[in-house]
Amino acid sequence: MRINAIVIGSGVGGLASAIRLAKLGVKVTVFEKNAFIGGKVHTREFDGYRYDMGPSVFTEPHLVQELLALGVNQDSFAYHALPESFRYFYPDGSRHTLPTGMEATRDVLVKEFNEDSQRVHTYLKRLKKNYEVLKPVFIETTLHRFSHLFNKRLIPAILNIPKYGLMTTMDGFSKRFFKNPKSVQLMNRFATYNGSDPYKTPGLLSIIGHLEFNEGIYFPKGGMVSITQSLAAAARSLGVEFRLDTPVQSIDVKNDRVVGVHTSHSFHAASIVVSNADAHFTYEQLMPHVKRPSKLLRQELSSSAVVFYWGVKQTFEELGVHNIFFSEDYRSEFKAIFETKTVVDDPTIYVHISSKAEPSDAPAGCENWFVMVNAPVHVGQDWTSMVAKIRTDILRKLNRMLGVDVGSLIATEYVNDPVKLQQVYNGKGGSIYGNSSNSAMAAFYRHPNHAPGVKGLYFAGVTVHPGGGIPLALNGAKIVERMVKEDYSL
Numbered sequence: 260m261r262i263n264a265i266v267i268g269s270g271v272g273g274l275a276s277a278i279r280l281a282k283l284g285v286k287v288t289v290f291e292k293n294a295f296i297g298g299k300v301h302t303r304e305f306d307g308y309r310y311d312m313g314p315s316v317f318t319e320p321h322l323v324q325e326l327l328a329l330g331v332n333q334d335s336f337a338y339h340a341l342p343e344s345f346r347y348f349y350p351d352g353s354r355h356t357l358p359t360g361m362e363a364t365r366d367v368l369v370k371e372f373n374e375d376s377q378r379v380h381t382y383l384k385r386l387k388k389n390y391e392v393l394k395p396v397f398i399e400t401t402l403h404r405f406s407h408l409f410n411k412r413l414i415p416a417i418l419n420i421p422k423y424g425l426m427t428t429m430d431g432f433s434k435r436f437f438k439n440p441k442s443v444q445l446m447n448r449f450a451t452y453n454g455s456d457p458y459k460t461p462g463l464l465s466i467i468g469h470l471e472f473n474e475g476i477y478f479p480k481g482g483m484v485s486i487t488q489s490l491a492a493a494a495r496s497l498g499v500e501f502r503l504d505t506p507v508q509s510i511d512v513k514n515d516r517v518v519g520v521h522t523s524h525s526f527h528a529a530s531i532v533v534s535n536a537d538a539h540f541t542y543e544q545l546m547p548h549v550k551r552p553s554k555l556l557r558q559e560l561s562s563s564a565v566v567f568y569w570g571v572k573q574t575f576e577e578l579g580v581h582n583i584f585f586s587e588d589y590r591s592e593f594k595a596i597f598e599t600k601t602v603v604d605d606p607t608i609y610v611h612i613s614s615k616a617e618p619s620d621a622p623a624g625c626e627n628w629f630v631m632v633n634a635p636v637h638v639g640q641d642w643t644s645m646v647a648k649i650r651t652d653i654l655r656k657l658n659r660m661l662g663v664d665v666g667s668l669i670a671t672e673y674v675n676d677p678v679k680l681q682q683v684y685n686g687k688g689g690s691i692y693g694n695s696s697n698s699a700m701a702a703f704y705r706h707p708n709h710a711p712g713v714k715g716l717y718f719a720g721v722t723v724h725p726g727g728g729i730p731l732a733l734n735g736a737k738i739v740e741r742m743v744k745e746d747y748s749l
């Protein structure tokens with residue numbers, strides 16, 4: 260008889276797990292609380308402006324291709340490399356566009372930021388090398404099964420430990436290579452890619468920048484949502500069934516073994532359950548009677564975000580697909596997010612404009628701005644007044660830095676804040692990545708891809724190992740596949 264599996268959630272981690280388990284011959288049903296597939300990678304349209312509601316930076320497209328190749332008769336998933344990575348705007352009025360590729364990136368950092376060529380080269384090579392030795396051991400492998408972790412690839416990873424920057428923060432690591440505070444701020448930005456603080460997160464996490472600098476950023480035709488649409492089509496081609504608008508209300512466990520899930524109407528038996536929902540939510544809401552890994556769940560949460568989706572009635576030559584407007588005082592931003600749980604008056608602003616790459620995303624002569632500010636998780640703040648203040652502050656800053664009254668150009672507007680993010684996706688306090696990585700041991704305080712005390716229960720998604728971002732969630736599903744294969748002799 261075929262093994263039954265239930266996947267809770269259709270985010271990228273859930274879709275990837277569903278495809279991989281179905282390919283193993285398992286009968287897979289995905290339960291999704293929302294009316295749409297894709298989790299944070301979904302799309303909405305407001306008055307003729309189309310938006311990807313969550314992720315916008317797409318790296319490592321081969322991970323998506325690899326999954327689609329498992330499906331049957333798949334239409335091709337099209338994407339192209341963007342010619343540049345980000346445009347950076349600094350408070351003093353200076354502007355820099357970073358290209359992609361190691362040499363071209365180094366040249367800009369040397370010429371425009373006055374950095375030392377050899378040091379920049381060493382930094383970029385170090386990121387690449389660190390990524391390559393760490394990937395097979397810490398990204399593609401669970402840290403929680405000796406048979407997976409202990410293999411010959413562990414040796415180079417161990418030998419390179421002194422080079423990771425584990426004993427310093429990301430900020431300290433950046434300062435070893437860069438002298439211009441602007442380059443340091445730019446390198447420190449990568450801590451935000453998993454919701455962390457560059458003044459606390461270990462230098463090791465600088466490897467995140469490797470993908471953008473050395474390998475490049477890609478843009479999927481049709482926008483980010485085409486990633487989850489293609490994955491869902493591949494899953495269906497393998498027989499995966501989707502139940503939308505169907506929140507799982509409990510995971511049922513008997514004698515330390517998962518037996519199925521309850522939705523509001525019925526019980527669904529399964530011998531395998533993969534939770535793609537936030538790990539905190541899974542323990543606290545779906546199985547409150549199961550013993551929790553309290554130490555893991557007590558770690559500081561990652562950041563959340565306030566996102567404005569603005570339809571802008573003008574086009575801006577000076578802006579690209581990805582733009583950063585830096586703050587004057589980066590350190591105070593993170594103090595506010597993680598300590599006082601507020602947002603500073605002058606936050607760094609990310610403006611993503613997909614209509615630069617996909618003109619049909621906005622009416623002619625207009626642009627679809629996705630304007631994001633990192634924010635603390637919800638701990639009871641008054642988000643109505645905080646969002647109003649953030650809006651005023653960032654408009655003032657954008658007006659000054661772009662020399663136009665941006666507010667008067669906004670034709671349509673929608674806003675997401677930590678409370679809404681929590682409501683829509685069930686992430687604790689609206690946190691985007693579960694736990695932050697604000698300590699040297701953070702990788703070991705992430706929940707594993709299986710539940711140690713419950714046979715048949717697995718986890719895939721950015722709140723568990725190996726961590727935040729689409730590529731990592733896709734790797735997490737690979738780890739789940741390997742565990743299931745072993746545990747069920749498939």
Ligand SMILES: Cc1cc2nc3c(=O)[nH]c(=O)nc-3n(C[C@H](O)[C@H](O)[C@H](O)COP(=O)(O)OP(=O)(O)OC[C@H]3O[C@@H](n4cnc5c(N)ncnc54)[C@H](O)[C@@H]3O)c2cc1C
Pocket residue numbers: 267268269270271272273290291292293297298299300312313314315316317505506507508535536537564566631680683684685691719720721722727728729730732
């Ligand atoms: C504003 C924003 C910007 C981001 N930018 C980037 C970026 O540029 N690049 C990048 O790589 N990452 C980015 N991220 C992070 C990104 O969202 C993740 O990398 C990825 O999409 C998360 O995938 P996931 O599989 O972990 O989970 P999610 O997308 O969170 O999916 C989890 C799913 O579980 C469902 N669910 C929860 N509870 C239940 C339940 N009880 N029953 C049924 N279903 C349930 C949810 O509805 C959801 O569909 C961003 C996130 C946000 C919010």
